[in-house]
Amino acid sequence: MDSELLGTFVLPGEKLGEMNTNPIKIGNGLVIRNGSIVSSKCGILQFKKPDKYWINNNQKRYNPIVGQHVIGFITQKAGTNYLVDLGTNVPAVLSFFGFPGATKKNRPQLKINDTVYARIVVSNGTEEPQIVCMDKNERASGFGQLEGGYCFKCSLNLSRKFLQPRNKILSYLGKKLKFEIAVGVNGRIWINSGSVQDTILITNAIQKTEGLTEKPARKVINMLFDNMM
Amino acid sequence: MKRQQLSTNEQNFVGSSLISGRRIDLRSLNEIRDLSISFGSKYGQVMVKLGKTKVISSIQATVAQPFKDRPQEGFCRVRISLSNVSTIDIESNRKSQSDTLEIQRMIEDSYRESRVVDLESLCIIPDIWVWEIVCNVHVVDNDGNISDAANIATILSLSHFKLPQVTIKNGKAIIHTDEEKELIPLSIYHLPISVSFGLFEKGEIIIVDPCLIEEKTIEGRIIMMVNIHEEICSIRKGGGTPLTLDQILYCTKLASEKAKEISLIIDRELEKDLKLKTKQEYDNRHLISSILMKDEQTIKSSLPFPISNSLEETILDKIRNIQSLSWTNKNSTIEIEISELSKFTNLSLNLEQKKDTVQVINQKNVDKSGDEDENENENDDDFEANNNYSDDEEDENLNQRNEQFKEFIEITNILQNQNLSKKELELLNQLNSVSSSNNKTNNEKKESQEIILNNQKKIQNNEIEKINSKKNLKKNENHKPDEIDFSIAINPQFQTLKKK
Numbered sequence: 001m002d003s004e005l006l007g008t009f010v011l012p013g014e015k016l017g018e019m020n021t022n023p024i025k026i027g028n029g030l031v032i033r034n035g036s037i038v039s040s041k042c043g044i045l046q047f048k049k050p051d052k053y054w055i056n057n058n059q060k061r062y063n064p065i066v067g068q069h070v071i072g073f074i075t076q077k078a079g080t081n082y083l084v085d086l087g088t089n090v091p092a093v094l095s096f097f098g099f100p101g102a103t104k105k106n107r108p109q110l111k112i113n114d115t116v117y118a119r120i121v122v123s124n125g126t127e128e129p130q131i132v133c134m135d136k137n138e139r140a141s142g143f144g145q146l147e148g149g150y151c152f153k154c155s156l157n158l159s160r161k162f163l164q165p166r167n168k169i170l171s172y173l174g175k176k177l178k179f180e181i182a183v184g185v186n187g188r189i190w191i192n193s194g195s196v197q198d199t200i201l202i203t204n205a206i207q208k209t210e211g212l213t214e215k216p217a218r219k220v221i222n223m224l225f226d227n228m229m
Numbered sequence: 230m231k232r233q234q235l236s237t238n239e240q241n242f243v244g245s246s247l248i249s250g251r252r253i254d255l256r257s258l259n260e261i262r263d264l265s266i267s268f269g270s271k272y273g274q275v276m277v278k279l280g281k282t283k284v285i286s287s288i289q290a291t292v293a294q295p296f297k298d299r300p301q302e303g304f305c306r307v308r309i310s311l312s313n314v315s316t317i318d319i320e321s322n323r324k325s326q327s328d329t330l331e332i333q334r335m336i337e338d339s340y341r342e343s344r345v346v347d348l349e350s351l352c353i354i355p356d357i358w359v360w361e362i363v364c365n366v367h368v369v370d371n372d373g374n375i376s377d378a379a380n381i382a383t384i385l386s387l388s389h390f391k392l393p394q395v396t397i398k399n400g401k402a403i404i405h406t407d408e409e410k411e412l413i414p415l416s417i418y419h420l421p422i423s424v425s426f427g428l429f430e431k432g433e434i435i436i437v438d439p440c441l442i443e444e445k446t447i448e449g450r451i452i453m454m455v456n457i458h459e460e461i462c463s464i465r466k467g468g469g470t471p472l473t474l475d476q477i478l479y480c481t482k483l484a485s486e487k488a489k490e491i492s493l494i495i496d497r498e499l500e501k502d503l504k505l506k507t508k509q510e511y512d513n514r515h516l517i518s519s520i521l522m523k524d525e526q527t528i529k530s531s532l533p534f535p536i537s538n539s540l541e542e543t544i545l546d547k548i549r550n551i552q553s554l555s556w557t558n559k560n561s562t563i564e565i566e567i568s569e570l571s572k573f574t575n576l577s578l579n580l581e582q583k584k585d586t587v588q589v590i591n592q593k594n595v596d597k598s599g600d601e602d603e604n605e606n607e608n609d610d611d612f613e614a615n616n617n618y619s620d621d622e623e624d625e626n627l628n629q630r631n632e633q634f635k636e637f638i639e640i641t642n643i644l645q646n647q648n649l650s651k652k653e654l655e656l657l658n659q660l661n662s663v664s665s666s667n668n669k670t671n672n673e674k675k676e677s678q679e680i681i682l683n684n685q686k687k688i689q690n691n692e693i694e695k696i697n698s699k700k701n702l703k704k705n706e707n708h709k710p711d712e713i714d715f716s717i718a719i720n721p722q723f724q725t726l727k728k729k
Contacts, residue, residue, distance in 0.1 A: 009540065113236045114236065227255070
C-alpha cells in the first residue's frame, strides 16, 4: 500500500498498492483486481492500526451489514412476518418472534406504515435481510416502535457523524431545546420533541449544517432560531 | 414492493404543522422554492430546478403533413416522462404515470387554446409540409410539483429555440443549415406560467408549491395557469376537497402575483443567454463557466481535503489549458477548434514558455481589441491612427511574425507523427497551406523543418528534465500518454513581439 496516498483524496480506478506477503484487512471501497488493490469509490483513504484500510466516502444508498441499527417503515404483513422498507433494493423481513417476550399467542401489534428501530441479524447477497427488534440478550433497550415525531432522510455520512459519542451540534442543540432522537445508519433520523416548532427547527438545523465545522454551524443554528422566534 | 404511502409519523406531523401554520422547510404558506435555470449547448435545451425537483427539456423539430381541415397550421406538442430514476422510495406506478399524462394534456391544451405559439408561422407549404415541434421533458428528480417545473421548462425551451430557414423554389422546399442562413426564433405571443396549490383542512389552508411529502398529505390540488398580463389561461382541478367561490378567487389573486415573480426571473435569464450572439461564444459558454480558480496557489487551500500530487498535476494542467484559450475576433483568418481538455502532454509545459511567441495572425490590420485596458483612455481617433502602420514597420512585423509562425508549425509537425483525430489533421493541414503561401518552396522548408525538429527534440527533453527536477514531481509509472489530443488556441492578448 502506498503510504503517500494515506489521508488523501482518491478517485475510483486508482491503483493503491500490490499484494504482498503482509496480511492486510481491506474494507469499504477497496477491491482486488489482478493482484493489485484498486479503489472503487471516491473518498479519503484511511488507516487504523495495525492493519485496517478503508475508504471514507459519502453516499445515499444503503447496503445492509450485520449488526447495524436501522430505522424502517412497515409496508406489508405476510404470514408471521412483517416486510420492512430500509431504503435498500429489497425489503427486509421482521418476524413476529423478533420482539422481546413474543410467543405464538402474544403477538406484536404493529400496523402498516409504522416506524420501527431495529438491528440487522442476517444479510447475505443471496437472501433477504432479516431484522429484529431486540438486544442480544432479548431485551428491548430502545428498539421497537417509534411513536410520534418526524422521520427524515439524509446521507449516510451525516447519520454516522451523529452516532459519534461527542457530537457538537447535538450538544449545542441540547442546551437550548429538549428532544428525543433516533439515528439509523441507513440514512434516516427520527426526532420527537414537545412542540411542532421545535422539531421543525431541529430537522432544518441538522440538514443545513452538514459538512460545516463548529463555528459556522453555530451561526446557522442561531440564524434559524432568530427567524423562528 | 416499495412503499407507496407515507408513514403515519410523517403524515400526522405534516398535518399538525400545517394546522399551526408552518411548513417543514421553513417556508411561509405562500412562498415558492428557489428557481434556478441553466441552458444547454444547443438552442432549446433547458434545465430547471425548483428546490430539489430537477427537470430537463429539449426540442425536436421535424417536418410533417398537416391535418386536412387545418392545412396551414403546424403542431406544437409536449411529452413528459417520469422514470424510476426520479422516485426511489415511493414507487412510480401506472397511477403516477397517469399523473404525468394529466399534466401533459393540461399544458398542451392550454397552449393550443390560448395561442402561445403562432401555428400558422410554422407552415412551409400549405397542405403539404408543416413544422412539427415536440418538446420532450424528462423529470430527473421528483421532489413534488412536477407540473410547475415542466411548464417553466417548456416555455423556456420554446422561447429559446430557433428554427432553420426554408426557401421555396419551383415547388421544392430547401431547408438551410445555420451556416448558410441564420436561424429564426419561434413567434411566441405570451408566456403562461402555472402555479399549483395544495388544499388542506377542507380548503381552509392553501399552500403554494407543495413538496413531495406535502403532496402525499394534501387532500386536494388545484393548478392555475396565469399570464403576466393577469389573464387566466387554464384552471384544472382533478378531484379532492371542494372549494367555495371565495377560495377560488383568492387562489387566482395569489397565482397572478406568483406568475409575475416567476416571469421576471425567466425574462432575466433569457436575456442573459441570448446576448451571446456569435456561435463560438455560445458553444464555449460552458468552458467559461467552469473556470473558477485563477491562481495555482488557491487550489490546495480551497479544497477541504488533501490531494495527492498526481491529482494536483492533472487539475493544474487542465486549468492552464483553459486559461490559454480565448476566442478569435472576426478579423482573424485562422480559427482552431478546441479538442478534449481531458488529456495533456509534456509539450504543454514547453508551450507556456513560448507563449510570447504565439500570435494572432491577421492578413489585414493588426487587431488590438484584445488589449482593452490600454485602449480605454484613448479616443476613437487615436485608435484608428494606431492601426495604420507605416510600410517599414509592416515589413518588420511580417518578418518577425513569419519566424514565430515557423516555430509554431514545428511544434505541430511533431505532433503529426503521433495519433491525431481527423479534425485536428485537417486543421494542421490548413495551417501548413497558409504558411506555404508566404515564403519559401516546400523542399527548402522541409529541410529546415527537419533540422529544427531534431534540435528541438533535444531541447525539449532537456527542458522537461529541468522542470521536473525543480518541482520534484512524482510520476505514476502506470500513466503513459498513449493518445495525445492537443489543444491550441491563439490568444490575441499575446502580441508582444519578440526582439532578437
